[in-house]
Amino acid sequence: MKGLFTGAIARSAQAGRGTGRYLATTLRLMVGVPDYETYLAHMRANHPDQEPMEYPAFFxxxxxxxYGGKGRIACC
Structure with a gap:
């Protein structure tokens, strides 16, 4: 019986972490903070031959x- 509860608690905690990450990403996007991890995944998947920017340059x-810098850099 103890194993059943331990497994359920572990699954619940894992689901909570996933929900927390999703919520954090959503809040960052709402206030305009870019998601660096998504950028890195995009670069690995679509531009493996290019070196990704470091976080300060990315930000x-x-x-x-x-907010309108000098010329817009676009991808894809």
Whole structure:
């Protein structure tokens, strides 16, 4: 019986972490903070031959794109 509860607690905690990550990503996007992990996954999947930007450069580029920097850098 103990194993049954332990498994249920572990599954519940794992589901909570997934929900927490989803909520954090949603909140970041709502306030304009870019999601670096999504960018890295995109670069690995679509541009494996290119080196991804470091986080500070990525953040600056996203801020410029959102709030009107000098020229917009687009991908795909």
């Amino acid at each position: 600056r580029e996203r801020q410029q794109a959102r």
